[in-house]
Amino acid sequence: MSRPGFVLDVDQRTPPLLVHSGESFRLQEFPLGTRVVYPAESLPAVPDLDEAIEDALLHPVDSEPLPALLHAGMKLTIAFDDLSLPLPQMRKPDIRQKVIEHVLQYAADAGVDDVELIVATALHRRMTGEEIKAVVGERVFRSFWPDQLYNFDAEDPDALAHLGTTDSGEDVEISKRAAESDLLVYVNVNLVAMDGGWKSTAVGLASYKSLKHHHNAHTMVNSRSFMDPKHSQLHSSAWRMGRIINEHVKVFQIETTLNNNAFPSRYGFLQKREWEWSLRDQAMFLGAKQGIDVMPAKLRRNTFQKMEAPYGITGVTAGAVEPVHERTLEKVHQQQLVEVDGQSDVMVLGLPYLCPYNVNSIMNPILAACLGLGYFFNMYVGKPLVRKGGVLILHHPVPWEFSTLHHPSYVDFFDEVLAESTDPKVIGPKFEEQYATDPWYRHLYRTSNAYHGVHPFYMWYWCAHALDHLGQVIWVGGDRRAIARMGMRSASTFADALELARDTVGASPSITYMHSPPHVLADVR
Amino acid sequence: MSVARDVRQVAKGWRWAHRPLPPQSAEPHFTFLEKKEFSTDWARSRPAQAAREVILRGGLGPLVRRETAVQVAGLDIFDDLTGPAVFVANHTSHIDTALLLTTLPPAWQRRVTVGAAADYFFDAWWRAVGSALVFGTFPIERHGVGLSGTPEKLLAEGWSVVMFPEGTRSPDGWTRRFRPGAAALARANGVPVVPVGLVGSFAAMPRGRGWPAPGRPPVHVRYGRPLLAGADENTLAFNARIADAVSALLDEDRTDWYSAARRAAAGDTPPSSGPPTANWRRVWASSASPKTDKAPRAWR
Numbered sequence: 001m002s003r004p005g006f007v008l009d010v011d012q013r014t015p016p017l018l019v020h021s022g023e024s025f026r027l028q029e030f031p032l033g034t035r036v037v038y039p040a041e042s043l044p045a046v047p048d049l050d051e052a053i054e055d056a057l058l059h060p061v062d063s064e065p066l067p068a069l070l071h072a073g074m075k076l077t078i079a080f081d082d083l084s085l086p087l088p089q090m091r092k093p094d095i096r097q098k099v100i101e102h103v104l105q106y107a108a109d110a111g112v113d114d115v116e117l118i119v120a121t122a123l124h125r126r127m128t129g130e131e132i133k134a135v136v137g138e139r140v141f142r143s144f145w146p147d148q149l150y151n152f153d154a155e156d157p158d159a160l161a162h163l164g165t166t167d168s169g170e171d172v173e174i175s176k177r178a179a180e181s182d183l184l185v186y187v188n189v190n191l192v193a194m195d196g197g198w199k200s201t202a203v204g205l206a207s208y209k210s211l212k213h214h215h216n217a218h219t220m221v222n223s224r225s226f227m228d229p230k231h232s233q234l235h236s237s238a239w240r241m242g243r244i245i246n247e248h249v250k251v252f253q254i255e256t257t258l259n260n261n262a263f264p265s266r267y268g269f270l271q272k273r274e275w276e277w278s279l280r281d282q283a284m285f286l287g288a289k290q291g292i293d294v295m296p297a298k299l300r301r302n303t304f305q306k307m308e309a310p311y312g313i314t315g316v317t318a319g320a321v322e323p324v325h326e327r328t329l330e331k332v333h334q335q336q337l338v339e340v341d342g343q344s345d346v347m348v349l350g351l352p353y354l355c356p357y358n359v360n361s362i363m364n365p366i367l368a369a370c371l372g373l374g375y376f377f378n379m380y381v382g383k384p385l386v387r388k389g390g391v392l393i394l395h396h397p398v399p400w401e402f403s404t405l406h407h408p409s410y411v412d413f414f415d416e417v418l419a420e421s422t423d424p425k426v427i428g429p430k431f432e433e434q435y436a437t438d439p440w441y442r443h444l445y446r447t448s449n450a451y452h453g454v455h456p457f458y459m460w461y462w463c464a465h466a467l468d469h470l471g472q473v474i475w476v477g478g479d480r481r482a483i484a485r486m487g488m489r490s491a492s493t494f495a496d497a498l499e500l501a502r503d504t505v506g507a508s509p510s511i512t513y514m515h516s517p518p519h520v521l522a523d524v525r
Numbered sequence: 526m527s528v529a530r531d532v533r534q535v536a537k538g539w540r541w542a543h544r545p546l547p548p549q550s551a552e553p554h555f556t557f558l559e560k561k562e563f564s565t566d567w568a569r570s571r572p573a574q575a576a577r578e579v580i581l582r583g584g585l586g587p588l589v590r591r592e593t594a595v596q597v598a599g600l601d602i603f604d605d606l607t608g609p610a611v612f613v614a615n616h617t618s619h620i621d622t623a624l625l626l627t628t629l630p631p632a633w634q635r636r637v638t639v640g641a642a643a644d645y646f647f648d649a650w651w652r653a654v655g656s657a658l659v660f661g662t663f664p665i666e667r668h669g670v671g672l673s674g675t676p677e678k679l680l681a682e683g684w685s686v687v688m689f690p691e692g693t694r695s696p697d698g699w700t701r702r703f704r705p706g707a708a709a710l711a712r713a714n715g716v717p718v719v720p721v722g723l724v725g726s727f728a729a730m731p732r733g734r735g736w737p738a739p740g741r742p743p744v745h746v747r748y749g750r751p752l753l754a755g756a757d758e759n760t761l762a763f764n765a766r767i768a769d770a771v772s773a774l775l776d777e778d779r780t781d782w783y784s785a786a787r788r789a790a791a792g793d794t795p796p797s798s799g800p801p802t803a804n805w806r807r808v809w810a811s812s813a814s815p816k817t818d819k820a821p822r823a824w825r
Contacts, residue, residue, distance in 0.1 A: 009550040015538030027534050274538075275547045276555075279649075282535050290528055 002041035005338030005520055010034040015274045017515065018285075019350035021395040021477060022363065023300050024292050025270070027285075028350075028395075028494055034511040035344065037385070038273060039520035042259040043335050045312025049095075052316045053102045056254065060319030061327065063252060066103065069183050072111035077181040078103060079118045079152075079205055083131055084356035086191040086258055091308040095256045097137035099187045099316070103254070104140065116177055117149040120186070120204030122211065123445070123452035124357070125406050126151040131360070154207040154452070155442050162209075163248050166240040170213035175205040179248050186321075188255045190328045192336070192379070192519055193227045196255050197325035198242025199235065206241075208436050208454060213237055217424035220464040225378035227521060229329070242321060254318040257331040258311040260518035267307070271518050304353045305360055336521040340385060343524060345509035346501055347386035348494075349376045351396040352517055357451065357459070362403045365482040366410055366418075366459050368396050373473065374462030376514065382524040385512050389471040391501040393494070398478035405449055409441045413456035414485065422487035424464040432457050471504040562675070563647045563664050565638075568657035569684065574635060580659055581634060586627040592737040593620070593729050597628045599748030599774075602719065606751055609685045611711040612637070613767050614721035615700045615775065615797065616689035617811070620730045620737060620744070621723050622660050625687055628746045638679055639687040640665040665706075667692050680714045690764075698727035698811025699799030700771065708754070708764035717751035718767050722774030725815045742814045747774045772797035778815060 008014070016027035017036060030036070046052040057066040070076065080096045083089070100117070107115055117136070119127055132149065133141040141149065152175055153159055161176040178184045178201070186204075190196040203211065213219075214237035223232035229239075245251065263270045267288065269281035277285070292300055315331045317324045355363060355371040363371070372394040377384065386392060402411045417431050432454060435441065441453025466473075473488040474497045480490040491497035501509060514520060540546070547555040567573060589595060614625060622639055629637060643664035647653040656662040663675045665688075676686050688710070690703040711718045725744035730737045749770050754763040769789070775797050777785035788794050799807050 003554055006551070006554050008548055011548050011550065013546045014548040016534055027531070027538065029538075273551065273554075275551060277539065282539055286528075286531055286535060289531060293527065 002043050005038050005040040005336075007338070007340055008036040008038060010036060013275070015277075017274055017513065018270065019348075019395050019513075020352040020517070021350055022368075022397045022399075023304050023353040024397075025289065025350070026395075030348075030513060031498070031511060034348075034513055035340070036513045036515050037338055037340055037520055037522055038515050039260055039271075039518045040335060040338065042261040042312060042518075043314050045259060045314060046316070049098060049313055049316075050102070052313065053099055056316040056318040057102060057106065060252070061317060061323045062320035063318070066185075066252060066318070067106050067110065069250070069252060070107055070110035070112055072113070074112055074182040075114045075180065076107055076112050076183050076185070077116050077118060077175075077178045078185045078187065079120045079175070079178055079201065080135070080187040081189050081195075081200070081204065082119050082121045082124055082151075083127055083135065083359045084124060085189040085195065086309065086311060087354050087356060087359070088262065088307045088309045089134070089359065090258075090311045091264075092134065093137055094135050095189060095258075095311075095313055096135050096187050097140065099254055099256065100136055100140055103185055103187070104143075115144070115148060117144055118175060118178065118205065119151045120200065121152050121154075122204050122206055123154055123208065123455055123458070125445070125449045125451045128449060152205055153446055155446050160207050164244050166237075166244055168213075168237070168240060170237060170241060171209050172202070172241045172244040173207045173210045174201065174245060178205050179245070181249055183252060184249050185252045185254065188253065190255050190257050190332060192375075193229065193329055193332050193381075193521060194232075194378075196253075196328050197229065197235070197239070198245070198321055199238045200253065201245055201251060201321075202238040202241035208452070210241065211458075212432075212436075212454075213241075215458045215461060217428050217461050217464045220424070220461045221468050223378075223465065225380050225384070225465065227378050228381040229325075231381075239322075246321070251321055252318065253321040253324045254316065255324050255328040256313055256317075257315045257328055257335070259314050260335055261311050262309045262518040264307060264310060301353075301362070333521065336519050337381070337523050338520050340512070340522045340524045343383060343385060343387040344390070344512040345387060345505035346391045346393060346498070346511045347377070347384075348393045348511060348513040349395065349516075351376065351394055357455075358403075358406075361406045362399075362401050364402045364407055364410055364414070365398045365400065365479070365486060366414060366456050367407075368394075368398050368478075369486055369488075370459040370462045372396065373466035373470075374459070376516065377466040377469075379514065379516070379520065380522045380524050382522075384469055385514060385522050385524055386470065388469055389504070391472045391474060391504050391509070392466065392470050393474050393476060393491075393497045393501065394478075395476045395494075396478055398475055398482045400479050400482040406451060407456070408444055408450050409435055409438070409453040410451070410456045413460075417456075418460075418485050418487075422460075422467075424461050424467065427460065428457065472501065474500050563643070563653045563657075565653075565657045565661075565663045565675075568661055568663075569638065573658060577658060577661060578635060581627055582631075585623055585659065589620070589623050589627050592741065593624075593725075594741045594743040595624065595628065595746065596743065597746045597748075598778075600628075600630065602748050602750055603630050603633060606717070606719070608716065609636070609680050609683055610717045610719050610751060611680075611707055612685060612687040612719045612721055613690055613703075613707045613771065614687070614723050615695070615771055616691050616693070617695045617698050617723070617727035618730045618732075619694070620726050621689070621694075622687070624723060624726060624744060624746050625721060626660060633685060636683060637661060637685045637687060638663055640676060640689075642667050642693070676710050677714060680710070680716055686710070690767075694732055695727065696732060697799070697804060697807045698731070699807055700768075700775075700797035702798075703764055703768040703771075705760050705764040708767055709760045712754040712758075712760055712763055715753075717753050718763075719751050720749040720767055720770035720774055722747040722749065722771055722778055724775060724778045728812050728814045731812065743816075745778050745815055747778055749774045768797075769794065
């Protein structure tokens with residue numbers, strides 16, 4: 001029986017609490033009365049995954065069963081989420097492999113010859129062959145790589161199809177192969193409430209021309225939050241686009257949900273409530289922390305990046321996109337939603353080593369900001385955990401370090417764009433087009449493993465709602481130069497950060513610490 | 526040194542020297558996880574028995590008598606008693622176990638074990654080992670995880686068992702409801718229950734004290750006649766009879782055997798749960814040491 005999440009009030013019995021800080025973690029004592037939002041324990045996984053997948057494919061929601069949609073001579077495209085999901089990477093076999101193998105078995109039985117598999121990268125970096133093999137498994141990889149299994153290329157004009165515009169004038173331009181298929185099967189991993197639904201196809205298989213309609217500062221400020229699709233302009237836009245896609249191609253959506261089992265058992269203390277740490281957990285914490293602290297940086301990064309989550313699958317649902325996603329959201333909420341009574345003056349976050357855009361890579365300052373102010377700040381429904389004009393305190397080292405392989409345009413964005421302005425509404429009109437159409441960035445995106453030139457802008461737009469809402473952002477233990485470049489403040493310790501926050505929220509602020517990961521979605525009443 | 530700092534922080538945060546406690550607001554979400562029962566078989570081996578005998582007779586017994594003025598009554602019941610028994614006593618202090626064990630006749634002392642709260646005495650290995658060695662304890666789950674098979678096994682092997690059916694030390698010195706576990710155990714195994722009245726231990730060393738109060742406070746240990754469950758008597762009725770027997774022993778300690786017996790026969794034994802008065806008056810009354818019929822010693 002898994003226990004639901006809850007809100008702890010720090011009292012004198014409360015031990016110091018675990019706080020993530022990039023490729024490390026620490027124990028932090030919090031002032032008495034601090035509220036701590038704890039995630040729910042892991043829900044039980046489905047007892048037989050193959051049976052659950054079969055059941056979803058044979059009894060889909062608002063759709064004929066998959067075998068009835070397959071026939072010889074048809075054009076079948078299977079698209080799937082890239083390595084930005086789930087986080088950390090899941091222990092093999094990946095759920096996408098399991099689902100794709102079931103789909104392909106039905107396709108083989110029906111005699112379908114024309115099958116292509118597309119990694120729905122949108123403007124993310126191309127996955128390497130090894131990374132794709134890890135996701136789809138050796139059997140699928142050997143059968144289709146590289147000609148029928150490939151990364152989506154949003155900059156190949158011959159591979160894109162413009163399907164029309166929405167009522168709001170938004171261009172819908174997606175993968176031509178997907179748009180012209182007799183059936184598009186999308187295999188999703190729904191880690192958080194933002195994922196899935198029409199966002200899978202309308203974003204994952206879309207070009208810059210399409211994405212710019214919702215990936216902008218205005219949309220993000222008005223997505224409150226983008227973890228709550230019903231109140232997210234980002235999702236409203238994707239849903240409008242999805243309906244245009246639906247007029248052109250039959251989409252069979254397969255969505256899967258995960259439980260909160262985000263860390264391997266040896267790091268079990270990372271997802272246990274601290275007062276329930278056994279002596280072994282305490283020893284593991286001390287051993288792991290000391291080991292990590294003395295490791296060379298490269299080894300430390302490899303150690304973290306190699307971590308594989310033993311996620312359990314809590315549900316598999318297939319069928320028409322919208323009703324499927326409704327059920328998926330219910331599952332996600334069942335695992336992640338925690339009721340919180342009211343906002344506070346200060347919100348505290350410990351940011352881990354990983355965000356969707358630095359898998360097997362470096363978390364640069366822009367990605368750290370995106371993880372904190374974009375993703376974690378937005379992990380709410382209702383209203384933010386922190387009041388308007390409040391303070392956000394983030395723990396992360398924010399190293400001034402970039403991967404020139406994966407994030408080349410980020411380097412210039414950080415040096416050139418943020419040096420001029422940190423206001424998403426200012427930098428968008430002034431610089432975005434230039435970065436989005438830069439031929440060198442485009443070349444690196446298409447031929448190397450680089451994120452698209454415009455991607456750092458999107459990361460900064462992701463922060464727009466938080467930047468608009470907050471009075472002050474303070475980083476604990478971060479690189480001061482990097483933080484200053486982003487227009488934020490630095491503190492050496494948490495106590496110093498609270499001292500700095502006094503200017504904005506007074507001497508006795510209410511504080512809420514969101515104890516995550518594993519994921520928690522605050523339902524703020 | 527960050528290592529030393531981290532270790533200090535963990536030691537302080539997790540109260541290494543003390544009992545870990547969940548934060549108050551986490552208590553509704555706190556569950557005692559089902560743990561594998563700590564094995565205490567080794568504590569009943571011959572070497573451990575020998576060590577315990579040395580500790581009880583050479584260390585703990587003299588220490589108890591040095592720190593408290595112990596009076597024992599009713600030891601004559603052991604003249605007629607053979608085989609294992611279940612000792613049932615009221616419970617107000619950590620000193621109760623020591624009082625009971627050190628006042629038993631040697632033959633019984635060698636073959637007795639004590640049921641102790643698994644979540645209290647067996648939550649850390651060093652506490653479990655210490656209490657099993659010194660007191661011959663075995664763990665009892667008191668949070669509804671299920672009855673352990675250990676006490677039955679012990680009785681079958683000829684060991685007597687000491688149980689405190691209130692489940693925990695009384696917070697005000699008066700007796701709380703007896704849980705039926707001890708009665709059920711005795712009834713199921715056909716062994717007698719020896720009621721024991723412990724008086725004065727609340728005054729000598731109540732909750733929160735780690736050592737008896739100075740001045741050798743008097744404590745009384747009163748053994749009652751063994752009780753056997755009747756053929757038609759169910760567990761609850763037997764449990765009630767045991768509780769009444771303990772109440773009668775406490776009454777006897779306050780008055781005398783005959784008048785206590787008359788009140789017991791008439792059903793007028795004052796309830797050992799104490800008077801229904803304000804809490805402070807209950808604590809006040811039970812924190813007074815019992816009267817002692819020994820003349821004060823000239824040399825203390």
